[in-house]
Amino acid sequence: MSVTILNMSVPLFLYALLLCATRVACFKASAPIWRTPEVARSPQITELVEPSTGVRVYLVGSMHYNPYSIQQTTELVSELGETGQLGAVVLETDPVRWTAGPKNVPQILKDVFLNNEMRAGKNGGNAYGVPVSLGDQFINITLPRAWEELKQSFVDIVTFNWESLIKDLAKATSEAFPPEKDSGKARAMLDWRVLLGMPVSLIRYPAGIFIRSPVSFAIWLLVLSTPDLATQSLVQATDLVGGSFDLAETVAGDDDGTFSFALTLFALSLVQAVVVTFGWFPLLGRSFTRALLTERNVVLADNIVFECERLVGTERTSGRLKEPRKTYYDSGSDPNGFVELITSPPEQEQSLTALGEGEGGAVQSKSGGFLRRVRSLFSSGTNNEKSRVRERSDSSSEPEKKAAVSVAPGRSNKAVVAVLGMAHCRGVRALLEEGAVL
Known part of the structure; x- marks a missing residue:
């Protein structure tokens, strides 16, 4: 028994030692960067100006669960928040993934194995009272699309339709990975601080799957062990x-x-x-580049542009996404809740939907801010705890609702921080710079 405990304790000790070493190295390396006003100097962070609104956007390219990516996200959000420049945080996740997993995970497991850059962005956004947008495409849309592309690739291979396969793959690859103008940004993943934290990512990623969904972890382990x-x-x-x-x-x-x-x-x-x-x-390439990257990049870029438009008080009349807009925000105080903002096409009514506890079903943020203003829209409603509440406003309350989600028209000194995986940054940056989602 003692031998078994010893065998288990050695890997945990090495993991803790590696985690501490990574944090110390990241702190020493990033200290001179974040003490200067130029918060986007790091090669993992891309700064640009959204052309239609003039709002600054920071794309944080992260390796999921990497300590250095977590620290960069935390310090960028804090830097902008402390100087009053933080307008919104957009996360590469969706409400399905955001609310998945067991609700009673011990805090120590969350801190050790589930700590990631998305949580860092959420915590920073909530601390400064700005909206935290869940800006990714729904996973129950992404996975069927990936399966469709996989089946089509298989059909093209067995029917020797190589021309169509190669053409689609080349187009999707060029859209997902456009040429990088800055050679330093192109080598962002090779940064020694990112590489130093890679073993931690490799441990946390499967551990996170196991904690959130033991069944999925068992299937994943079975496939790898074949x-x-x-x-x-x-x-x-x-x-x-x-x-x-x-x-x-x-x-x-x-x-x-x-x-x-x-x-x-x-x-x-x-x-x-x-x-x-x-x-x-060729079998998986089209599914990966088109369904898992290119199509999601459009949704991510669209939600980033929406936050920019919200900051300057403008409304889009047309766009690449033809469906009525649905934007989802983290609820703030409830770790498993979100606030849903639905804006329909022009000249159609709009509605707000909230999920959580409290008067009218909305969840109030600890620091007030955006979510408190959203909650005020439901202050006259009935108390429906832990239920989804949909309340449609009449024409007389329309100005109040617009004031809750936007500021006065004009330029804004606020910035939008988007926390993305490194694979998404180049494609999203190209869409934003070219105005391709408008």
């Missing part, structure tokens, strides 16, 4: 020749055709290895 077929064929071929690697001796003694059969298996295993190695990219 033996490679090519390796099995190679081992079987070696066993058939008795483990001998003397070619002359093996050929001379091949009276029953064992060596020929083993050689055939070995050749097939090599072909299989080549197909598996190089076949995964």
Whole structure:
């Protein structure tokens, strides 16, 4: 029993030591950066001006669960918040993922294994009373789209429709990864501080899956532990020749055709290895670049632009996304709640939907700010605790509602911080700079 405990304690001790070393290194490395007014000097952070509104946008390119990414997010939000420049925080997540998982996870597990850059952005936004937008596409839309692209890629491969597959893959790749003008930004993932925290990410990511969904973790572990077929064929071929690697001796003694059969298996295993190695990219590439990156980039960029428009008090009359807008915000005090803001196309009525506790069903933020103003819209409603409440406003309350979600028209000195994975930054940046979501 003591040996088992010792075997378990050693990895945990090494993990704690690595985590402490990473935090110390990140603190020392980032201190001179964040003590200057130029908060976007880091190669992982891209600063740009949204062209239609003139609002500054900071894209934080993060490696999920990486301590350095967490610290960058925290300090950028704090820097802007302390100087009164923080207008909104947009997170690369959606309400389905945001509210998933068990509700009674001990705080120590959250801090050690579930701490990530999204939580850092949420905590910073709530602390300064600004809206925290859940700006990603719903996962129950993304996964079916990825499955559709995967099936289409498989059909194109088996029907030898390579031209269509390569054309779609090249287009999606160019949209997801446009050329990077700044060579320093292009090497952001190779930053030694990011690489130093990579082992922590590799530990936290599966640990987070296990804590949130043990069943999903078991399926994921089963897939990863499945033996490679090519390796099995190679081992079987070696066993058939008795483990001998003397070619002359093996050929001379091949009276029953064992060596020929083993050689055939070995050749097939090599072909299989080549197909598996190089076949995964065309099979999964279009699904990854189009469904998991390009399409989500459009949604993320659209929500970022919406926050910019909210800050300057403008409304969009048309856009790349044709459906009525639905923007979801973190509830602030309730870790499993969100506030839903629905804006319909022009000349149609608008509505606010809140999920959580309190009068009218809305959740009040600790620091007041945006969510407190949203709550005031429901102050005359009935008390429906822990239920979804939809309340439509009449024309007389329309000016009050607009005042709750926007400021006076004109330029704004506020900035929008978007916390994204590194894979999304280049595509989202290109969409924003080109005004492609308008």
